[in-house]
Amino acid sequence: MDEMVDAALIGQLARLLRQVGVEPTALEAVRVADQKLRRRVDVVRDALLVDLPPGYGEAAAAVRAAFSDEAFTGWMLWPVSEAVVDRALAAGSARSFDDALDVLALLTTRLSGEFAIRRMLNADLERTLEVATGWTRSPDLHVRRLASEGTRSHLPWAAGVPDLVRRPGATRAIVDALYTDDSEYVRRSVANHVNDLSRDDPDLAADIVAGWLDRPEENTPRVAGHALRTLIKKGHPRALALMGFEGDEFRVDGPTVTERRVPLGAAVDFTARITNTGTRPARTAIDFVLHFRTARGVLRPKVFKLASLLIAPGDTVVVDKSYSFHARTTRSFHPGEHAIGLQVNGRPHGRDTFHLIQPEESP
Template sequence: MDEMIDGAVVGQLARLLRQVGVEPTALEACRVADQKLRRRVDVVRDALLVDLPPGYDEAAAMVRAAFEDETFTGWMLWPVSEAVVDRTLASGSARSFDDALNVLALLTTRLSGEFAIRRMLDARLERTLEVAAAWTRNPDLHVRRLASEGTRSHLPWARGVPELVRRPGVTRAVVDALYTDESEYVRRSVANHVNDLARDDPDLAADIVAGWLDHPDENTPRVARHAMRTLIKKGHPRALELMGFEGSDFQVDGPSVIEHDVPVGAEVRFTARITNTGTVAARTAIDYIMYFRKARGVLRPKVFKIMSRSIAPAETVLVDTSYSFRARTTRAFHLGEHAIELQVNGRPYGRDTFRLMDPEEMS
């Protein structure tokens, strides 16, 4: 991902700006090699702020002029959008603030403005959300998605907007307007948005999805499931009910770990048996909880999905699954004892442990 903004991209951006009357001296002198993507964005933005005219109106006019060239597209637009926001916030003008939102809507048709809009939300939350609500009716799907994605409370890679976390209900009008959007790209953003809300106000997230299910279209059940995925894993009662997971009469044998000494790079495999001891069929969400050992020795849980299925009375479902401890950038593994529990409709059952080992010590 770091290479999305490389020397070639910076050079192309410089050429485009020169065509519209900007002398890109600082831009051509900046170096982005050997830096992470976020830092590359900041370096290019800072160079743009040197090269662009100092006033908002002049800078925005240059950006709009460059947009007339179809090659003004892709990842180069991220630092451009950040520079536009910097100029409008420095101006302190309400008029330029609204115009900058229009520029972001324009740029987002070629690359999402979801990161740049975060500082605008931080500066003037109510006005930015008012404009985002209007975007939900925009004919361009990328602008509609920006309304949802840019206002998420926990948008990955993006700077936080504390007020969105403190007031999780302020974006409800946006997601309620878009959950039946014709674009799956937009609907998926809406589901992720509500899944974010579930971290801050689980009951609100469930209420939003309940409202959708009262007025569904053919895509709503899938959107609702994706929006409720974290609450389902956490066993939130209303979320389980909304998704139709019913039943609590189970006999669970296991989980049973097959090999209790597991080398880093290998898999831990475990089995279990789940029997419905009730008198009616139970629709079940079957997950497992992996308790990862952290650097200080404590165990931290992480829920992983196994399956969703209906279990008839007296029926037994066999579980045979595994987790891989292969090296990955998203999680650091620590040697020592780990544990596994099974979870059925939000309730934990059983527990078995294993040791994560250094492969060289096992040879």
Template sequence: MGVMNELIDPPGIGTLTRILTESAPMVEWKQTAATASLLGDLNLRARTDLVADALVADISTGPVPGYTTASASFRAALAAPKFTGWVLWPVSEAAVTLALASDAAEDFNDCLALLAELTPRLTGEFAVRRLLARDMDRALAAILTWTAHPDEHVRRLASEGTRPYLPWAVRVPALVRRPEATLPILTALYRDPSEYVRRSVANHLNDLARHAPDAVVDTARHWLAAADRNTGWVVRHGLRTLIKKGHPGALALFGFPPASVAVSGPRLDQEILTVPGELTFAFEISNTGTRDVRLAVDYLIHYRKANGSQSAKVFKISTLTLAPGESRSISKRHAFRQMTTRVHHPGLHALELQINGAAHGRTEFVLEMA
């Protein structure tokens, strides 16, 4: 994060202060200017908060303190082409702080409009979260109108700023409790001409799948019924976690419906495995139905955690098609090695097959450390 911290640096604060002084001379931007010497080894979030607090302090001690001065100052600064980049993160946060402190109800909506004006220079996706947390329904009503905005950055803000699990951003609990609330925004944008926007829609849909998988699958089904040439990718990327986890509804959308199959196995080549090492397993699949069937064949390793419980991770094997009565033998090796992303713990583990989302043949084994 060292390089990221420098996204807000003394030269950037100097440029910000100079532009604000020229654009909004009614405010003395002394505390903002002083932050250039206070950054030290602060991380990016702490630098943002430091500068935002200074902007609020300068405006609050000016001749007309409050949100209206902030909005006028920041809008005037937009006339300067160099009013751009990461120093606008604290600008947007300062605007939100003053809007939320305002007694004027119209300042809430005006602040949303200001974020839409700022976001082509730097995304307002982080600052908008606090407005959503204060009054989600009111904020979403305004944000929905952004889906028709001519600027792709504003349309993306509608999707990205309302994601339940937006990286780096504060959580908005209501977005998790009410996953259906943002679906109208995504439905308005899934066929957007901009890949930048469509990728945000897919990531947002994947976020929603954590808590509302059935609603996500139903939404994707409606999108595919009114698809354009990009909809398939949006749906596949948006349902990627559900597909990997073997959600039957998600798999069915891509041609892997529930299947009539008989599974023999899995058979392990050893019951006790020393790490590092490899486990080989084999099994057979037979189509017991009367039609050809497409199968997504996966397996799960139920890893033992440090506290003794187990946590499953899905791994892909292959996709295949079986005619009625046809069988297929499959073998696979799985490596167990200590890694920074996967720490193995000794004790009981399990391997389980997953075919078109349905579990088959759980078999246990023991891991030992070398």
């Protein structure tokens, strides 16, 4: 990801700006080798703030002029959008603020403005949400998605917006307007948005989804399930009921791991048997909980979806799963004891342990 903003892209951005009368002196002096993506974006943004005209209006006009060239697209627009917001907030006028939101809506058609809009939300939450709510009616799916994605309370990689966390209901009009959007890209953002809300106000997230299910369209059940995925894993009673998961009379044998010593880079396999001991069919959400060992030697749980099954009274189902400990950038693995548990409709059942070892320790 770091290489998405590299010397070649910076050179192309400089050429495009020169074509519209901006002399990119500072931009051409930028060097980003060996820097992380976020730092690269900041360095390019700072150079743009040196090269662009000092007034907001002139800077925005230069960006709009550059946009007329289809080559003005992709990752170069992230630092451009940040520079536009910086100029607008420095200008301090309502006119500049609103125009900067218009520029973000323009740029987002070629690369999402979800990161740059965070500073607008922090500067004036009410006005930004008012404009974003209007974007839900845009004919452009990227603008509609920006309305949802940019206003998420826990958007990954993005600056925090404390007021969105304190006021989780502030964006309800946006998600209610978009949950039936024609675009899967937009609907997925809406589901992630409500999943974010569930971290701060679980009951509100359930209320929102309940409203959707009262006015469903073809894709609504899938959007609802994705929106409630964290609450389902946590066993939130209303979320389980909304998605039709019912029944709490089960006998669970396992989970049982097949190998007690698992080398780093290999996989742990486990199996379990679940019997419905009740008198009615039970639709079940089955998850497994992997208790990872941290660098400090404590176990920290992470819940993973395993299966959704309808189990008849007296019937037994067998579930099995393999989890790989191959190297990945999103998680570090530490040798030592780990554990696996099972959840059925949010309730914990069973636990088994194994040791993650260095490959050279294998027998």
